[in-house]
Amino acid sequence: MSDVTRIPTSLTQGSRTAGGIGESKLRPDGTLKVTGEFAYSSDLWHEDMIWGHTLRSPYAHAEIVAIDTSAALAQAGVYAVLTYDDLPARQKNYGLEIADTPALAAGRVRHHGEPVALVAADHPETARRAAAKIRIEWRELPLVTDEESALAPGAPVLHPDRTDDCADGQRPHVPHPNIVHRQPIVRGDAAAAALRADHIITGEYEFGMQDQAFLGPESGLAVPAEDGGVDLYVATQWLHADRRQIAPVLGLPEEKVRMTLSGVGGAFGGREDLSMQIHACLLALRTGKPVKMVYDRFESFFGHVHRHPARIRYEHGVTAEGRITHARCRIVLDGGAYASSTPAVVGNAASLSMGPYVVEDVEIEAVGLYTNNPPCGAMRGFGAVQACFAYEAQMDRLAAAVGMDPVAFRQLNAMSEGSRLPTGQRVDSPAPVAEILRRVQARPLPPERQWESAGGTADVRALPGGLSNTTHGEGVVRGVGYAVGIKNVGFSEGFDDFSTARVRLEAVGGEPVVTVHTAAAEVGQGGITVQAQIARTELGVARVVIAPADTRVGSAGSTSASRQTYMTGGAVRNACAAVREQVLALGRRKLGTYHPAWTTAELLLEGGKVVTDGGEVLADLADVLDGEPPVDVELPFRHRPTEPFDIETGQGFGHVQYSFAAHRAVVEVDTELGLVKVVELACAQDVGKALNPLSVVGQIQGGTTQGLGVAVMEEIVVDPATGRVRNPSFTDYLIPTILDTPAIPVDVLELADPHAPYGLRGVGEASTLSATPAVLAAIRQATGLALTKAPVRPEHLTGT
Amino acid sequence: MRVTFTVNGREQQADDVWEGESLLYVLRERMGLPGSKNACEQGECGSCTVRLDGVPVCACLVAAGQAEGREVVTVEGLAEDGLSAVQQAFVDAGAVQCGFCTPGLLVAADDLLEHNPSPSDADIREGLSGNLCRCTGYEKILDAVRLAAARRGEGA
Numbered sequence: 001m002s003d004v005t006r007i008p009t010s011l012t013q014g015s016r017t018a019g020g021i022g023e024s025k026l027r028p029d030g031t032l033k034v035t036g037e038f039a040y041s042s043d044l045w046h047e048d049m050i051w052g053h054t055l056r057s058p059y060a061h062a063e064i065v066a067i068d069t070s071a072a073l074a075q076a077g078v079y080a081v082l083t084y085d086d087l088p089a090r091q092k093n094y095g096l097e098i099a100d101t102p103a104l105a106a107g108r109v110r111h112h113g114e115p116v117a118l119v120a121a122d123h124p125e126t127a128r129r130a131a132a133k134i135r136i137e138w139r140e141l142p143l144v145t146d147e148e149s150a151l152a153p154g155a156p157v158l159h160p161d162r163t164d165d166c167a168d169g170q171r172p173h174v175p176h177p178n179i180v181h182r183q184p185i186v187r188g189d190a191a192a193a194a195l196r197a198d199h200i201i202t203g204e205y206e207f208g209m210q211d212q213a214f215l216g217p218e219s220g221l222a223v224p225a226e227d228g229g230v231d232l233y234v235a236t237q238w239l240h241a242d243r244r245q246i247a248p249v250l251g252l253p254e255e256k257v258r259m260t261l262s263g264v265g266g267a268f269g270g271r272e273d274l275s276m277q278i279h280a281c282l283l284a285l286r287t288g289k290p291v292k293m294v295y296d297r298f299e300s301f302f303g304h305v306h307r308h309p310a311r312i313r314y315e316h317g318v319t320a321e322g323r324i325t326h327a328r329c330r331i332v333l334d335g336g337a338y339a340s341s342t343p344a345v346v347g348n349a350a351s352l353s354m355g356p357y358v359v360e361d362v363e364i365e366a367v368g369l370y371t372n373n374p375p376c377g378a379m380r381g382f383g384a385v386q387a388c389f390a391y392e393a394q395m396d397r398l399a400a401a402v403g404m405d406p407v408a409f410r411q412l413n414a415m416s417e418g419s420r421l422p423t424g425q426r427v428d429s430p431a432p433v434a435e436i437l438r439r440v441q442a443r444p445l446p447p448e449r450q451w452e453s454a455g456g457t458a459d460v461r462a463l464p465g466g467l468s469n470t471t472h473g474e475g476v477v478r479g480v481g482y483a484v485g486i487k488n489v490g491f492s493e494g495f496d497d498f499s500t501a502r503v504r505l506e507a508v509g510g511e512p513v514v515t516v517h518t519a520a521a522e523v524g525q526g527g528i529t530v531q532a533q534i535a536r537t538e539l540g541v542a543r544v545v546i547a548p549a550d551t552r553v554g555s556a557g558s559t560s561a562s563r564q565t566y567m568t569g570g571a572v573r574n575a576c577a578a579v580r581e582q583v584l585a586l587g588r589r590k591l592g593t594y595h596p597a598w599t600t601a602e603l604l605l606e607g608g609k610v611v612t613d614g615g616e617v618l619a620d621l622a623d624v625l626d627g628e629p630p631v632d633v634e635l636p637f638r639h640r641p642t643e644p645f646d647i648e649t650g651q652g653f654g655h656v657q658y659s660f661a662a663h664r665a666v667v668e669v670d671t672e673l674g675l676v677k678v679v680e681l682a683c684a685q686d687v688g689k690a691l692n693p694l695s696v697v698g699q700i701q702g703g704t705t706q707g708l709g710v711a712v713m714e715e716i717v718v719d720p721a722t723g724r725v726r727n728p729s730f731t732d733y734l735i736p737t738i739l740d741t742p743a744i745p746v747d748v749l750e751l752a753d754p755h756a757p758y759g760l761r762g763v764g765e766a767s768t769l770s771a772t773p774a775v776l777a778a779i780r781q782a783t784g785l786a787l788t789k790a791p792v793r794p795e796h797l798t799g800t
Numbered sequence: 801m802r803v804t805f806t807v808n809g810r811e812q813q814a815d816d817v818w819e820g821e822s823l824l825y826v827l828r829e830r831m832g833l834p835g836s837k838n839a840c841e842q843g844e845c846g847s848c849t850v851r852l853d854g855v856p857v858c859a860c861l862v863a864a865g866q867a868e869g870r871e872v873v874t875v876e877g878l879a880e881d882g883l884s885a886v887q888q889a890f891v892d893a894g895a896v897q898c899g900f901c902t903p904g905l906l907v908a909a910d911d912l913l914e915h916n917p918s919p920s921d922a923d924i925r926e927g928l929s930g931n932l933c934r935c936t937g938y939e940k941i942l943d944a945v946r947l948a949a950a951r952r953g954e955g956a
Binding site for chain 2: 031034038125214216265297523525703729730738741
């Protein structure tokens with residue numbers, strides 16, 4: 001045993017470990033990101049690397065009669081040209097829930113932009129030019145574009161060979177093979193309840209196809225390895241799910257596909273599905289060279305799935321006193337050409353379709369379609385966004401029908417702890433729906449005519465149309481609108497959701513150091529920051545190193561569904577607790593004879609020391625660890641189990657946790673030109689416990705802005721006649737600039753969820769839900785127009 | 801062709817540059833300066849903003865040959881002894897999330913503050929309106945520029 005010469009007798013003031021949970025600790029990668037040194041996936045470089053390029057279909061639905069790659073292969077600088085026939089393994093498809101997406105088109109394409117061939121060359125331009133020389137003979141096929149054409153007699157069946165593995169292998173509840181998934185929910189007796197209604201309000205709504213538009217393009221580097229495997233450095237949301245889909249298509253066992261997360265330039269759900277992963281690996285394995293692939297923005301719009309556009313019909317009944325009697329709703333989500341995560345999106349849309357309101361008697365149906373439109377899958381809000389847009393419009397109309405204030409009406413019908421969802425599940429943690437509405441309503445309104453200066457002149461920058469100088473205030477009217485939403489946190493419907501963390505504690509240079517190793521994807525949300533904060537809190541050690549995320553450690557699950565702080569945070573906490581027990585046992589063995597408290601007291605780790613719960617210091621942690629092998633633990637964490645929704649009634653304990661946000665939007669509308677300026681978009685959200693308040697507010701503001709985007713500008717436009725995407729560029733697909741985005745004051749509530757680590761709630765998504773309907777409600781109030789479609793376009797406001 | 805220009809105060813040279821290559825490509829792939837980002841390569845997002853003879857431009861829209869003999873400043877050139885005031889303010893204000901837009905925003909904000917040391921919020925919004933950010937909702941970016949302006953003011 002080493003001589004212990006430094007045993008302070010009491011914990012000095014302020015030596016509690018700084019940078020733990022609840023503090024706005026700054027990002028550890030912030031400095032690298034502001035100096036340009038942080039390596040995003042498109043920045044990777046390898047000696048001798050070549051460039052991959054994808055040839056994509058110009059047609060939305062067509063048969064490939066013949067492909068001739070000879071001219072492309074003959075071009076100088078080209079190393080390989082691959083088509084479907086070159087896929088090495090029997091498994092040629094992949095997919096998150098259903099493996100129905102071909103790695104390369106197999107005789108026919110089902111959407112505009114589907115990958116058909118790959119080229120590897122010495123320069124990206126060489127690869128592009130070679131791809132342009134691939135000759136393809138096409139035969140166009142009839143299009144499936146919406147529910148009517150998908151279910152029409154004689155409609156082309158897009159996936160005739162599909163075997164359903166998404167709903168316990170039971171298919172009878174899917175009435176047509178062009179329906180990916182259907183989820184009905186029936187509870188109570190809607191017909192009987194409707195008889196109690198004094199007003200019945202029906203509405204039909206349409207929600208456009210939104211794009212995640214993360215800024216860092218799909219990109220990565222595949223390096224062939226001597227053992228016949230491949231090392232892939234890539235920006236993704238879930239390394240292990242990628243590997244599960246990649247390896248079979250390469251014909252490799254999973255352990256020969258080694259993945260490391262590279263810098264991720266945003267995700268928002270758009271990196272849940274594979275993009276260039278398989279393609280880069282195929283080219284690397286074929287050429288024996290490191291292959292880098294980087295999409296440009298045009299290709300990025302085809303490289304990832306989008307948010308499901310939706311057509312939604314609601315019927316609500318309400319009594320003269322303002323109580324909702326019942327609801328019927330039907331939500332049709334366009335899943336596009338491949339399934340992606342459509343089944344789960346359908347489940348979310350159905351189960352959250354009543355919003356955060358008490359409605360006991362319901363008849364609900366949500367369906368997801370196969371069409372020849374671009375594939376749709378995960379995006380922030382995941383099925384709850386589309387429903388929220390529609391039910392919140394209904395709430396305003398119901399309130400108007402009974403002559404109530406829209407906020408008071410919502411509060412009267414708001415769910416609270418103990419309320420039931422239409423699935424029968426009781427909400428068993430705080431549900432402060434009325435309170436977050438009260439908070440956004442109580443906030444002082446921004447002053448009227450802010451754009452008007454003292455001399456009667458206008459600062460046009462603050463007016464609708466901005467620097468375009470389209471108005472100096474004439475024809476500008478103001479409106480205020482409210483909305484609130486409910487989002488599930490984590491993976492639902494019985495999914496075995498877990499995350500793994502490995503935590504190591506050792507003495508380095510006489511100081512205790514913690515290393516946290518997980519496969520959790522840091523996509524910008526600040527996951528690595530809170531992982532370090534948790535480790536500091538649990539182990540009382542200031543120095544925490546976050547190891548790069550890779551597949552050498554167990555799966556962390558996806559950075560999506562607002563689950564990563566909950567799940568990987570929970571795993572880090574669990575692993576730290578096990579490390580703490582081991583290090584205390586070690587301390588008792590080494591130093592237990594020095595002080596009776598080693599065996600009699602409750603011991604804590606704080607400020608790099610072993611401390612009794614009374615604050616007495618027993619040892620420096622470094623002395624306990626000195627000369628010992630590292631204490632090293634890898635543990636998984638699971639949230640409480642959920643169960644699938646019944647396929648006929650939709651009943652079941654399907655969700656883990658809920659997240660609630662409310663918005664108040666203040667808008668000014670130029671009614672002559674149909675231009676909207678959002679003046680303020682205030683948010684209140686319950687986060688359970690803010691592990692990092694600065695990051696939490698940043699997440700809420702970012703989500704709010706994405707909700708604002710789809711309210712007034714964002715939509716991927718697909719030509720219904722050809723199925724082609726009309727606006728795959730930032731010139732034509734508009735996301736909010738700093739001029740389009742208003743002040744976003746945020747009010748954070750912390751009502752602990754007793755079931756979650758530290759009481760936290762997933763934060764990332766809820767604000768996206770309610771921002772959109774709040775803006776729509778404000779525009780309706782300003783203009784008096786019904787406005788049933790998002791995004792609102794100038795022609796909707798001017799009637800042209 | 802061969803292209804020679806000054807980057808962050810140092811003369812740099814690239815050989816075998818294809819005539820169609822952008823300044824962005826040459827900086828990132830030939831000169832080992834990947835700080836300027838390739839988010840759209842359409843001149844729409846501002847992530848590749850650099851200063852060319854002092855004027856902010858989208859490097860993706862500048863042909864590499866146009867930079868011949870000129871001065872380019874990228875995000876890698878902003879820090880001198882430690883982080884610049886703008887860089888430090890972005891870190892401190894929480895204006896960096898995924899960070900992909902950050903290098904372009906920093907170059908644009910640096911230029912803004914050089915010309916307008918105490919900008920109003922409307923000035924900041926106008927000055928940064930060519931730079932898209934998808935993560936932050938811009939509030940903390942405004943905070944960062946206000947903070948940088950205040951700190952530069954104190955230091956002056």
